[in-house]
Each structure stands twice: as structure tokens, then as C-alpha cells.
Amino acid sequence: MHGFFTIISRAEFEALLRGFAPLDAETVDLAESAGRVLAHDLIAPHDWPLLARSCMDGFAVNARDVFGAGESNPGYLECVAALSIDKLPDIVLNPGECARIATGGVLPEGADAVVMVEHTQAMQDEIVGGTIEIRKSAAPFDNVMQRGEDARKDATALPAGTVLRPQEIGLAAALGFEEISLVRRPRVGILSTGDELIEVGATPRPGQVRDVNTHTVAALVEQAGGLPVPYGIIKDDLESLGRALATAIAENDAVLLSGGSSIGVRDLTVQAIEAMEDAKILAHGVAISPGKPTILGRVGKKPVLGLPGQVTSALVVVHVLVLPLLRHLQGDPAAFSPTCRCLRKAQLARNVASKPGREDYVRIRLEERPGQPPLAHPVLGKSGLLRTIVQAHGLATIPADSEGLYADALVDIWIV
Amino acid sequence: MHGFFTIISRAEFEALLRGFAPLDAETVDLAESAGRVLAHDLIAPHDWPLLARSCMDGFAVNARDVFGAGESNPGYLECVAALSIDKLPDIVLNPGECARIATGGVLPEGADAVVMVEHTQAMQDEIVGGTIEIRKSAAPFDNVMQRGEDARKDATALPAGTVLRPQEIGLAAALGFEEISLVRRPRVGILSTGDELIEVGATPRPGQVRDVNTHTVAALVEQAGGLPVPYGIIKDDLESLGRALATAIAENDAVLLSGGSSIGVRDLTVQAIEAMEDAKILAHGVAISPGKPTILGRVGKKPVLGLPGQVTSALVVVHVLVLPLLRHLQGDPAAFSPTCRCLRKAQLARNVASKPGREDYVRIRLEERPGQPPLAHPVLGKSGLLRTIVQAHGLATIPADSEGLYADALVDIWIV
Numbered sequence: 001m002h003g004f005f006t007i008i009s010r011a012e013f014e015a016l017l018r019g020f021a022p023l024d025a026e027t028v029d030l031a032e033s034a035g036r037v038l039a040h041d042l043i044a045p046h047d048w049p050l051l052a053r054s055c056m057d058g059f060a061v062n063a064r065d066v067f068g069a070g071e072s073n074p075g076y077l078e079c080v081a082a083l084s085i086d087k088l089p090d091i092v093l094n095p096g097e098c099a100r101i102a103t104g105g106v107l108p109e110g111a112d113a114v115v116m117v118e119h120t121q122a123m124q125d126e127i128v129g130g131t132i133e134i135r136k137s138a139a140p141f142d143n144v145m146q147r148g149e150d151a152r153k154d155a156t157a158l159p160a161g162t163v164l165r166p167q168e169i170g171l172a173a174a175l176g177f178e179e180i181s182l183v184r185r186p187r188v189g190i191l192s193t194g195d196e197l198i199e200v201g202a203t204p205r206p207g208q209v210r211d212v213n214t215h216t217v218a219a220l221v222e223q224a225g226g227l228p229v230p231y232g233i234i235k236d237d238l239e240s241l242g243r244a245l246a247t248a249i250a251e252n253d254a255v256l257l258s259g260g261s262s263i264g265v266r267d268l269t270v271q272a273i274e275a276m277e278d279a280k281i282l283a284h285g286v287a288i289s290p291g292k293p294t295i296l297g298r299v300g301k302k303p304v305l306g307l308p309g310q311v312t313s314a315l316v317v318v319h320v321l322v323l324p325l326l327r328h329l330q331g332d333p334a335a336f337s338p339t340c341r342c343l344r345k346a347q348l349a350r351n352v353a354s355k356p357g358r359e360d361y362v363r364i365r366l367e368e369r370p371g372q373p374p375l376a377h378p379v380l381g382k383s384g385l386l387r388t389i390v391q392a393h394g395l396a397t398i399p400a401d402s403e404g405l406y407a408d409a410l411v412d413i414w415i416v
Numbered sequence: 417m418h419g420f421f422t423i424i425s426r427a428e429f430e431a432l433l434r435g436f437a438p439l440d441a442e443t444v445d446l447a448e449s450a451g452r453v454l455a456h457d458l459i460a461p462h463d464w465p466l467l468a469r470s471c472m473d474g475f476a477v478n479a480r481d482v483f484g485a486g487e488s489n490p491g492y493l494e495c496v497a498a499l500s501i502d503k504l505p506d507i508v509l510n511p512g513e514c515a516r517i518a519t520g521g522v523l524p525e526g527a528d529a530v531v532m533v534e535h536t537q538a539m540q541d542e543i544v545g546g547t548i549e550i551r552k553s554a555a556p557f558d559n560v561m562q563r564g565e566d567a568r569k570d571a572t573a574l575p576a577g578t579v580l581r582p583q584e585i586g587l588a589a590a591l592g593f594e595e596i597s598l599v600r601r602p603r604v605g606i607l608s609t610g611d612e613l614i615e616v617g618a619t620p621r622p623g624q625v626r627d628v629n630t631h632t633v634a635a636l637v638e639q640a641g642g643l644p645v646p647y648g649i650i651k652d653d654l655e656s657l658g659r660a661l662a663t664a665i666a667e668n669d670a671v672l673l674s675g676g677s678s679i680g681v682r683d684l685t686v687q688a689i690e691a692m693e694d695a696k697i698l699a700h701g702v703a704i705s706p707g708k709p710t711i712l713g714r715v716g717k718k719p720v721l722g723l724p725g726q727v728t729s730a731l732v733v734v735h736v737l738v739l740p741l742l743r744h745l746q747g748d749p750a751a752f753s754p755t756c757r758c759l760r761k762a763q764l765a766r767n768v769a770s771k772p773g774r775e776d777y778v779r780i781r782l783e784e785r786p787g788q789p790p791l792a793h794p795v796l797g798k799s800g801l802l803r804t805i806v807q808a809h810g811l812a813t814i815p816a817d818s819e820g821l822y823a824d825a826l827v828d829i830w831i832v
Contacts, residue, residue, distance in 0.1 A: 030616065030631060031631065031634060031646075034635040034638060034639065048802075049625075050620060050622060051622055051623070053800075055726070055798045055799055055800040055801075085610065085611055085612040085623075085652075086610075086611040086612035086623055086624060087623050088621075088622045088623045103725055103726060103800070104610075104625065104725065104726070104800075106622065106623050143798070145798050145800055145801055149797070149798070149801055149803065150801050150802045150803045151803075158806070165635075165832070166631075166632045166633075166635035166636045166731060167632065167727075167731060167805040167806050167808075168806055169631050169632055169635050170628045170629075170631060170632035170727050170731075170802055170805075171628075171802045171803075171806055172631075173616045173626055173627065173628045173630075173631040173632070174625070174626055174628045175626075176616060176617070176618075176619070176626060177616070178616050178617045194501065194502075194520075195500075195502040196501045196502035196520060200446065200589045200592060200593070200594050201592065201594045202592075203592070204466060205504075206466060206504045206522065207467070207501075207502055207503050207504045207522050208502060209465075209520065209590070210589055210590055210591075210592060211589065212589045212590045213586075214589075215447065215582075215585050215586060215588075215589040216582045216583065216585055216586035216589070217582075218447060219450040219581075219582035219585050220582045222450060223450065236501075309519055309520065310519060310520070311583075311586050315583060315586075339760075339784065342758040342831070343760070344755075344759070345761065368755065381565070382559070382560070382561050383471055384469075384471040384519070384520075384561055385561055385565055385566050386464075386566045386583065386586055386590060387565065387566045387567075387587075389583040389586075390574070392583075415758075
């Protein structure tokens with residue numbers, strides 16, 4: 001059956017990938033949570049801020065006292081205190097009074113706004129006890145963060161499915177979460193098959209090649225937040241492959257078979273998957289180029305993917321299909337959204353032809369031009385050469401219904 | 417001196433940051449090298465590929481034998497062997513002969529091209545010994561990777577300064593590098609100053625706030641490839657700060673002072689830096705908003721940065737100034753290039769005003785629209801609120817010479 005599959009579209013393949021359930025939750029130290037996904041709603045244990053606080057260095061005032069103040073019509077208030085940043089104010093502002101306050105300081109009773117220090121002038125050397133000239137009016141709550149403006153007690157501060165960026169980690173810290181419940185990172189078993197393969201440390205005899213795919217695929221898995229678990233080189237026979245596959249499936253959340261490139265290996269991969277308990281081949285071929293011979297299987301509830309043997313093709317398949325799967329297993333609701341891709345607009349330097357009926361991913365080298373979008377050069381050369389992906393900054397996508405792209409067209413280059 | 421600095425432009429600040437030398441080299445396992453930067457040229461120890469190999473599954477031929485072949489004018493060759501993927505071919509192709517070959521297989525003597533299996537038809541059940549119909553012509557080297565096409569012995573395969581993506585890791589693996597010489601990752605000491613600060617695990621009394629900045633800044637440092645080393649909360653006095661700073665400088669390649677927000681802390685930071693041996697304040701204020709009160713010092717050969725106290729401002733300063741510094745310390749030649757930023761074009765939903773003379777970074781929430789660039793909504797709310805950066809997908813940059821951006825304008829949103 002080699003070479004002839006029932007090809008499905010990328011969208012159909014993605015629908016199959018979405019069928020795998022996200023992983024379960026685990027408790028993780030907040031310091032280890034960057035880029036990961038909240039398993040449950042994060043409920044605020046208290047209001048945040050706890051009290052009204054100043055956003056600026058300046059003077060706490062009652063807005064009524066500075067109504068109409070301006071450069072040509074300043075107001076004058078008596079400064080009754082310089083408030084300490086770490087203590088509750090022990091004063092009450094009376095009409096005509098103000099208090100020195102720092103960014104983050106708690107507003108005293110009687111104050112409802114802050115005038116920035118830049119819009120004030122102390123009339124005496126000593127600030128406390130002296131008169132402050134106020135050159136700008138303030139409305140109530142100007143430069144003041146109100147109680148609960150960031151989070152309300154018992155309300156959802158961050159919903160399940162939130163990807164934790166540094167700012168979300170900051171909010172979780174503000175609310176006192178030292179640990180946090182996240183969807184597990186998928187452990188991804190990586191098997192390289194191929195009788196011609198040798199370890200990276202070995203010296204190839206003519207005809208042998210080093211195991212490039214394990215390293216490339218592992219780096220990609222890590223990039224998507226997965227935990228790569230390499231199983232090394234597996235011999236091209238059903239027994240070796242079956243044994244290694246059974247182990248990898250038992251020990252991981254997903255398995256990538258990669259590296260073998262001989263014709264028989266694809267059939268072998270299918271046979272090995274089908275020989276597992278509760279296994280099914282879900283797809284055998286996808287209408288993308290490179291990447292057509294990709295295999296998707298299910299063993300129990302776990303995905304098993306057979307990647308094309310050439311590393312240049314495997315890289316595209318991992319970017320297009322596997323990285324979204326790994327984000328999906330981590331609970332990222334945007335896993336399959338193209339908005340997750342980092343794209344740059346560039347101008348094609350030459351025509352690029354494409355066969356309709358499949359989505360083409362063309363390697364592109366960008367040439368920066370001042371004041372203009374970069375020029376996008378398709379990288380020429382045999383598809384299997386590593387050089388062609390090393391020289392590329394990204395990929396241009398040619399939709400399945402297109403016969404190609406024209407020179408000078410502005411296209412989105414997916415930076416990879 | 418609080419509140420009044422000599423403000424320099426972002427470009428001037430960057431020029432000062434470039435003055436710090438990249439770190440020294442270290443030897444790293446190839447599996448740990450993703451995203452890092454080559455310290456020295458990677459010299460190929462041998463040609464790669466070692467021999468001419470097929471890029472496709474098909475038949476190895478001599479191009480002369482299939483000259484002019486086509487669908488309506490097929491050629492016929494005798495298949496003399498099915499070549500093994502892991503062995504050198506032990507045959508020589510004579511005129512009129514071909515051999516079955518797999519992707520990656522070594523070409524036998526007498527062959528100079530490969531015809532893809534899709535363009536052939538076996539005339540008998542047994543392939544070896546049978547006749548193969550060839551339906552497409554081939555030029556010499558068609559579907560063949562030639563010896564040394566990826567890398568030539570003793571030539572530079574990857575130059576110093578290359579950022580290692582999965583594909584570069586693949587090339588290094590192909591050439592047999594189990595270990596690789598990379599520029600060190602900077603260890604970055606993080607000090608939070610502020611008498612109002614408490615640990616994330618503690619319960620705030622009114623007036624106290626948890627140490628948000630350490631966690632946020634540490635996550636950002638890691639994002640840039642640095643190794644964050646948190647020193648916890650430091651009291652707002654010169655002795656405590658000086659002692660902590662001396663330790664952090666001794667133990668790290670760079671130090672970030674962060675978290676304190678009271679007015680006096682900025683002066684304290686300057687004094688503490690100046691009190692170190694061989695120290696100099698290089699900048700005190702930069703024309704970006706938020707981020708104006710940023711301090712840059714040099715102690716020995718190490719950079720020390722004082723970040724604004726509000727986490728929302730600190731986040732912008734780290735993105736705009738610190739992450740490029742950390743990439744620069746790691747030897748990334750593109751560290752300060754805006755091409756490193758992931759940008760999305762979006763259409764502004766409303767006018768955004770800006771003060772000329774400073775570069776403004778406006779928080780933007782994107783609203784996706786099918787078939788159109790997303791709508792960019794400036795996030796409203798007090799600048800100090802964490803909510804404003806949690807709700808934002810990115811930042812719009814308003815240049816220093818602009819008074820603002822107009823609604824409907826297409827702008828680049830920097831995804832952060």
C-alpha cells in the first residue's frame with residue numbers, strides 16, 4: 001500500500017487532533033508556571049487592591065478642594081502629613097488639607113484623588129506643615145486605584161484556559177498564589193526509526209546518517225511546552241518497533257515516530273500502531289506539502305503520529321500539526337488558531353507555483369529593506385537539504401485552492 | 417533630586433546597553449541548546465551529505481537513459497536491484513538499467529538522478545529483475561542531494577552568533593556535534609525594594625502589598641533566555657540595599673532592582689549603585705512612557721538597572737530595554753533589532769493621544785474579525801492596575817515625534 005493513501009485535508013486532520021482530550025491538572029510552583037495554562041478558574045481570595053491606593057507620586061487631596069485649579073489659577077492646600085508607604089494613614093484630611101503620598105500609598109480618609117507631584121509646588125522648604133500650590137484640578141478617583149479594581153473577592157480573576165504570561169503571573173502573585181493549578185505538560189515520546197541511522201556521537205560509515213530528527217523534533221516539542229522523552233534509534237522491523245512503541249505509549253501522553261525514511265517504514269508504522277491494544281489508524285496522509293505521508297493513530301486515548309522521514313518535511317509537519325496538538329493537550333483554547341503564529345508581511349521576490357489540492361509550505365528567506373516590508377525569497381534547493389531550512393526565516397503558506405503566488409504580492413511569512 | 421532627571425532617548429539608552437560586552441562561552445549538550453547563540457563558528461568535520469543521496473522514493477537512473485521520457489512517450493529500464501537504505505550499493509548501473517531507491521538512499525555508481533515512484537510503473541509483479549516504465553524525464557542531479565551540499569568539510573556550517581532553532585540543531589546533529597560552544601546565559605539578580613512589600617505567601621495587612629515584581633520580572637528574564645536569581649524583598653534603606661546589591665552583583669552577570677515605588681527609593685537606588693566599587697550611573701531617566709524613571713548603572717563591567725516600581729511600568733521597561741540587553745549579553749546580533757518582535761497589524765478603534773518628545777507604549781486589546789485585521793482597542797484604566805496588562809494582547813508604539821495615532825489607522829501591535 002506504500003505511496004497510495006486516502007489523503008485528508010489539514011482541516012480534517014485538525015478535527016481529528018481536537019478529538020484528543022486535554023490532560024489533567026497538576027499543582028505547580030508559580031515560578032514555574034510561565035507559558036502554561038490554568039486548569040481551573042483562579043478565584044480571588046480577597047479584593048485587590050485591598051484599599052484605594054495612589055497610582056502616582058504626589059499629593060492626596062479631596063477633589064472638591066482643587067476644583068478649577070490650573071496653571072493660571074492655582075489652589076493652595078496645607079500639607080498635614082507625608083504618608084508612609086507601608087503603613088495605614090493615621091490621619092483624616094480636613095477641607096483645605098493635603099498629604100504627600102507615594103505611588104502605591106493608601107489614601108487617607110477624606111481624600112479621593114491624587115495630584116501628581118509635577119503639577120504642584122511646595123511654597124516652603126519643609127513640605128509637611130507648609131503650603132502646597134496645586135496647578136491642576138482633579139476629579140474624584142483621579143490617579144487612584146480603587147479597592148477591588150484589579151480583582152473582586154470570590155470572583156474569577158483569571159478563567160480556566162488562560163495562558164500565563166508574565167503579567168498573569170503578576171496578578172496571581174498579587175492575590176497570594178504561591179502554587180497554581182495548571183494543565184499538565186504532555187510528555188512526548190520520540191522514536192527514530194531507520195536501519196541507516198546512527199547516534200549523533202558515532203562516525204557514519206558510507207550509507208549511514210546520524211539521527212537528526214530526534215534532536216530537531218525534541219527542540220520543537222519543548223518550544224510548544226511539551227516534555228520530550230527520546231527513545232533513541234529503533235530498528236526497522238515490526239518487533240523492535242512494536243516493543244519500543246508499547247513502552248513509549250505507556251510512559252508518555254503522546255508519541256512521535258520519526259526518522260525512518262525507507263519506503264517500508266511507513267507501512268511498518270501503520271502495522272505497529274494497529275498491533276497495539278485498543279488502537280486505530282485515524283489518518284494516513286494529509287494534503288500538505290511537505291508532509292503528505294503523515295500518519296495519525298490513537299492508542300487508548302493517546303495520539304501517535306508517524307512523521308515523514310526527511311527532517312525538512314518532519315519540521316513542517318511538527319509546526320503545522322504537532323505543535324497545535326501539544327498546545328491543545330495543555331488546554332490552550334487558541335491551540336489551533338492561526339493567531340498563535342508569529343507572522344511578518346513580506347513582498348515575494350518571484351513567482352511561486354503550487355499544485356492545487358494541497359496546502360504548500362514554502363521556505364522563505366527574508367531580506368530586510370529600510371522603510372519597506374522585507375523581500376521574501378523562496379529558498380531553492382533539494383527539499384531534503386537541511387541548508388534549505390537553516391537559510392529560511394519562515395514559511396509562506398499557499399492555500400489548497402491556489403495555483404501559486406505572484407512576484408511582488410504581499411504575503412504573510414510564518415516565522416519558524 | 418526626585419522627579420527631575422536628565423532624560424535621554426531610547427536610542428541613546430540602547431547605545432549605552434550595547435556598551436556591555438557579551439558573556440563568555442561555555443560547552444553545552446546539544447539537547448540543551450535551543451534558542452541559544454553559537455559562541456564560535458561551527459566548522460564541518462566532513463562533507464554532508466557524505467555521498468550523493470536520493471531525496472525521494474523512486475528509481476535511480478542515468479539521466480541520459482530517460483531523456484525525453486513522458487506520459488505519452490515512456491521509457492523502459494530494467495530494474496537490477498532494490499537498494500538497502502543502510503548499506504553502500506554494491507552494484508554499478510549499466511545503460512538501460514535502474515535500481516529501486518528509498519529517500520536517503522545512496523546512489524549507485526552509474527546513476528546521477530532519481531525518478532519519483534509516482535512517475536513510474538512496474539511492468540511485472542517482481543520489481544527486481546522486471547521492467548520499469550518511466551513516465552518522466554530527469555536531468556542530472558534531479559532528486560539527488562549531492563555530496564557536501566549541506567556542508568563542506570572544514571568550512572563554516574554555522575557562523576558564530578547564530579541563534580539555534582530546531583533546524584540549526586538538526587544540522588549540528590548531522591555533523592556529529594553532541595556538545596556545542598555557546599555564549600553563556602546571563603544570571604540576572606532580581607531585588608525587590610520596598611518597605612510595603614511582603615512575600616507572596618504572606619497575608620497583607622492594610623497598606624502592604626505582595627511582591628509582584630519579582631515573579632513578573634523573573635518570568636520575563638526567562639523568556640529572554642536569562643537565568644533569574646531572585647533575592648527577595650530588600651528594606652528601603654541604604655545599608656540593606658547596598659549589602660544586597662553587592663551580593664547580587666558578585667553572584668550575577670546583571671542586576672535588576674525592582675519593586676520599590678516610594679519617592680525616596682529612586683534616589684536610594686542611585687546612591688546604592690554609586691557606593692559600589694568601580695561604579696557609575698550611566699542614565700537616570702529615559703524618554704519612554706511608561707518607564708521614565710529607569711536607572712542604568714555600571715558596576716565593574718556589569719549592568720545594574722533600576723526599574724520603575726509599578727509592575728505595569730516595569731513590564732514595559734523590561735520588554736523595551738532589558739530583554740534586548742539580555743539577548744545582547746547572550747551574543748544575539750539581532751538583540752536590538754525590532755525584527756525580533758512579534759508584531760500584528762491591527763486597526764485602531766479610537767484616537768490615541770501622545771505627548772511628543774517621548775515614545776509611548778499603549779496597551780492594546782485585539783478583537784479578531786474574520787477576513788480583516790483585528791480591531792485594536794486601547795485598554796483604559798489606571799496605569800498601575802494589573803488588569804490593564806492582563807487584558808492587553810500587546811503594545812502599540814507611538815514614536816517620540818508623534819502627537820498620537822488616529823482611529824482606523826493600521827498599526828503594528830507588539831505581542832507581549
